Amino acid sequence: MQIDTKRCQGHGRCYDLAPGLFGEDDEGYGTVLGDGAVPEGGEHEARLAGANCPERAIDVLGEA
Numbered sequence: 001m002q003i004d005t006k007r008c009q010g011h012g013r014c015y016d017l018a019p020g021l022f023g024e025d026d027e028g029y030g031t032v033l034g035d036g037a038v039p040e041g042g043e044h045e046a047r048l049a050g051a052n053c054p055e056r057a058i059d060v061l062g063e064a
Contacts, residue, residue: 007057018045
């Protein structure tokens, strides 16, 4: 997964809904924790965060 920094407006939905996958930078914008790979069992949280991003700035890669 990745966050498009050009679209992110800092609403924080990603790190509120999936704090194990997303964090925030010093200005409150979302960041992907780790290398962006979704750990086993974290798929639901990744999709939930992506679906709730107002700017659709989260891309869950590898989704068919």
